Amino acid sequence: MLAQVGRRMGWAGHFAWETPAAVFREHAALSAFENDGTRSFDIGAMATLDEAGYDAMQPFRWPLPAGATQEGGRLFAAGGFPTPDGRARCVPTPFRGLAAAPDAAFPLLLNTGRLRDQWHTMTRTGQVPRLSEHAPAPAATLSPSDAARLGAEPGGLLRLTSPHGATVLRIAIDPGQRDGEVFVPMHWTDAFTSSGPIDRLVGAAVDPLSGQPELKATPLRAEALPVRWRGLLLHRTATRPEEPGMHWSRAPVAAGHLLELIGAEPLPAEIAPLVDRLLAAPAGAERIHIADPARGSWRFATLVGGQVESCLFLQREGGRAGLPSGAALAALLDGLVAEAARPGLLAGRALAAKPAERNVCACFGVGVATIRAAILDRRLASVAEIGAALGAGTNCGSCVPELRELLRDAHEAAAA
Structure with missing residues (x-):
């Protein structure tokens, strides 16, 4: 791939790699170039790795210089800095303002x-x-x-x-x-x-x-x-819409991908071509839909072999129907959809159990509703108490600021 790109650009000699392993070998060789132990990152021992070795490569600790047969242990395990005496170097530099300051055009x-x-x-x-x-x-x-x-x-x-x-x-x-x-x-x-x-x-x-x-x-x-319309697109593949005037973002779900869509331009009068492009259904897929233009609502689903392949929910901004929960919608990709369940499929609830709550602690999968309930039911008063009760905040700590906010909000609500 890289070699093909290089040839098209006229730089074939600079993009001569044919495989990922070839790129990695050059990366490893550059880490050792004129190094002589002066730079901590040195994986020169991997510069001769062949294709099979690259495919079988396991994580390893560096430095691993050329000639090394085993790792040298954890880097900086005893503290210190990568300087001759192990002490940090503070380099005073003069103050420099912004390269470009805000002005009337860019405030x-x-x-x-x-x-x-x-x-x-x-x-x-x-x-x-x-x-x-x-x-x-x-x-x-x-x-x-x-x-x-x-x-x-x-x-x-x-x-x-x-x-x-x-x-x-x-x-x-x-x-x-x-x-x-x-x-x-x-x-x-x-x-x-x-x-x-x-x-x-x-x-x-x-x-x-x-x-x-x-x-x-x-x-x-x-x-x-202005926001003219909103939508949700559930798909088994990581589709990338190319629609002008439409903002989209994609997040993975258990069996596919969920895309949030927002339109800055009105939906076209003839909506079918847009729907076909977004659903991207394979040939022979079964298709069901409900359209209610008066309420500004359109819902579509395609099925292959009785399983949902894609779903599209569109809602004109200000419409009365609303959109289903993205968390509940993700469950539609699981299992077969019986004939009697298909009307519910277009309601976004055919296979969905209780909608999942938003995660606060990613390490242990603890959601916001669970934390709020524990704070009130168990009268938790600190982040440490939340950690002891639920585990949230006890690993990487990234969710601690939000845990503090939940504590404050719950206590204020209880006092009120």
Whole structure:
């Protein structure tokens, strides 16, 4: 694949790898190049790994320099830093302002960062359903005052524009967000959303000493967009819609994928072509649907061999029908759908049991309703007591801030 891309670009000699193992061998060789123990990362021993060895490779600790036959033990197990005497080096540098400051054209600052349950670009964490339960879609987070000034509503759409690019994201509002800044998570790519990756909006300025990009202070402007319709698409495959004027985000579920859809443009008068593209049903699939244009509601499902292949629920904004729960909808991909259950299928409840609650603790799968009930029923007064009772917050600790919020909210509600 890389070799083909290189040839098309006219750089065949620079993209000569034919397999992933070939890429890894060069990566390993570069880690050892002119190293001589001066850099901690050295996996030169893996530079000659063949295809079979790469396919069978297990996790290992580095450094593993050329000639090593076994791991050298845990790096920095005794503390210290990778300097000759093991002591840290503090390098004083002069203050440098922002590469580009906000102005009348771009009055806000874009701050990018990570969320607690995702890692890098979600190539692994994005495949795990429970890690997407806490934040299933990327959002642009505004302070309440900025949201009011822009006319932005939670769950609406926001167009962000910087001197380097533009995108459209869902809106979130958080009292803890600083005025004048917009926070957007870094993880979502084109594989998971129509708005990724957010770094397309970030400038190319880097620190002259460390090389660290200026990822947290790009001037931009924001504009709230109208929401014309919303939808949910359940599919067995990781489909990627290419519809203009539509924002989408995809999260994995147990047997497939759930996509949230938001339209900034009205639904077309002839809706069938859009539905066909989104459902992407295989030839011969059985299809059922209910349409109620007067209420602004359309529901479709395709089945193959008695099992749900895809479902599409569309609702005009402001319509009376509403959309089913995404958590309940995910259960529709499990098992066969009997003939008598098919009307319920289009209601989004044919096979769904009690809707799943939103996860707070991803490590132990403890949901928000369970935590709230335990706080009140057992009169829990601290995060430590929640941990002792439910396990939540006792492993990685990422959910501790939300546990504190749940404690405060539950106690305030009880007092009222």
